Amino acid sequence: REVVARIASGQIASSPAAVLKELIENALDAKASEVKVQVETPFNFRVSDNGIGIPYRELPLAVERFTTSKIFSVEELERVTSYGFRGEALFAISQFSTLEIKSRHEAEEVGGKLVVTAGEVKEYSPIPFRRGTTVTVSNLFFNVPVRRKATSQKERSLMERLTLRYALANPHVTFKFGELTLPATSLKERLIQVTRGKPKFQLIEGDGVTLFFSREERGPRELFVNRRPVSVPEVERLLEEFGVKAFVLFMELPPEEVDFNVSPLKEKVLFKSERGVKALRELLEGEFNLPKP
Numbered sequence: 001r002e003v004v005a006r007i008a009s010g011q012i013a014s015s016p017a018a019v020l021k022e023l024i025e026n027a028l029d030a031k032a033s034e035v036k037v038q039v040e041t042p043f044n045f046r047v048s049d050n051g052i053g054i055p056y057r058e059l060p061l062a063v064e065r066f067t068t069s070k071i072f073s074v075e076e077l078e079r080v081t082s083y084g085f086r087g088e089a090l091f092a093i094s095q096f097s098t099l100e101i102k103s104r105h106e107a108e109e110v111g112g113k114l115v116v117t118a119g120e121v122k123e124y125s126p127i128p129f130r131r132g133t134t135v136t137v138s139n140l141f142f143n144v145p146v147r148r149k150a151t152s153q154k155e156r157s158l159m160e161r162l163t164l165r166y167a168l169a170n171p172h173v174t175f176k177f178g179e180l181t182l183p184a185t186s187l188k189e190r191l192i193q194v195t196r197g198k199p200k201f202q203l204i205e206g207d208g209v210t211l212f213f214s215r216e217e218r219g220p221r222e223l224f225v226n227r228r229p230v231s232v233p234e235v236e237r238l239l240e241e242f243g244v245k246a247f248v249l250f251m252e253l254p255p256e257e258v259d260f261n262v263s264p265l266k267e268k269v270l271f272k273s274e275r276g277v278k279a280l281r282e283l284l285e286g287e288f289n290l291p292k293p
């Protein structure tokens with residue numbers, strides 16, 4: 001059982017960026033209006049949010065395996081709209097680092113601090129704290145030497161790009177990454193904040209599809225399905241077919257039509273029906289007046 005747990009955890013906490021992704025998603029699930037990422041090194045970093053916080057009594061549960069506050073029934077699993085729902089991430093991260101959680105729940109007066117090293121609780125005590133949560137990861141992968149190889153500069157830039165992806169998908173949230181601040185704004189403005197205005201995007205919108213694109217200049221190629229950054233090769237091929245060189249595409253599909261469970265990293269998704277791709281194709285055909293290939 002130990003071994004199985006370690007392998008499963010290893011898939012979630014596979015790299016510094018994968019760990020950061022889980023922390024950012026938790027902050028967003030907590031309805032934060034501000035998410036702050038501080039990367040000292042890829043193995044020592046911190047995410048702070050001003051979300052609902054964690055009740056003191058539930059702090060130890062947060063790092064327990066398969067405990068989540070986000071799903072209450074099997075039926076809900078089908079329609080899940082939060083980023084997280086498996087209750088595995090903090091457990092996994094705590095196996096490979098020193099994880100410190102400081103939090104105060106919005107309905108409580110005193111906050112709490114929990115420190116876990118390699119799965120073992122080292123400290124659990126009340127502290128004064130503002131509303132929200134700060135999660136600090138130290139010494140990540142201290143017990144998995146092969147994962148400490150990541151070169152600092154490369155990993156840092158992966159972490160920044162990841163943060164910017166979530167910033168794109170959540171324009172109403174203020175994001176900070178180191179010295180960089182992206183104040184809460186509209187989607188259009190957020191896109192300009194993130195890309196610094198290059199390339200110049202055109203916008204087309206359709207049923208559940210918001211597509212910023214350029215057919216002139218190369219640039220980012222980002223796809224979001226229900227606000228999750230994902231890659232879907234068939235969608236990328238389709239855009240290429242229409243001569244799109246850069247794009248930021250948001251697709252909204254009913255949760256039950258999308259399977260984010262394909263990999264533990266949730267980066268690949270399966271569309272359970274043709275609906276999403278069909279809607280996009282029709283939109284592109286309409287926009288570019290091309291005959292159906």
Ligand code: ADP
Nearest residue numbers: 026030062068069084085086087088089090133
């Ligand atoms: P999941 O997100 O799948 O529920 P996690 O292991 O990522 O699992 O988190 C476990 C639980 O810890 C969450 O369900 C939530 O209750 C709590 N939690 C984690 N991070 C935060 C946060 N930043 N703000 C509020 N609650 C949090």
Ligand code: MG
Nearest residue numbers: 022026084089
């Ligand atoms: Mg989570």
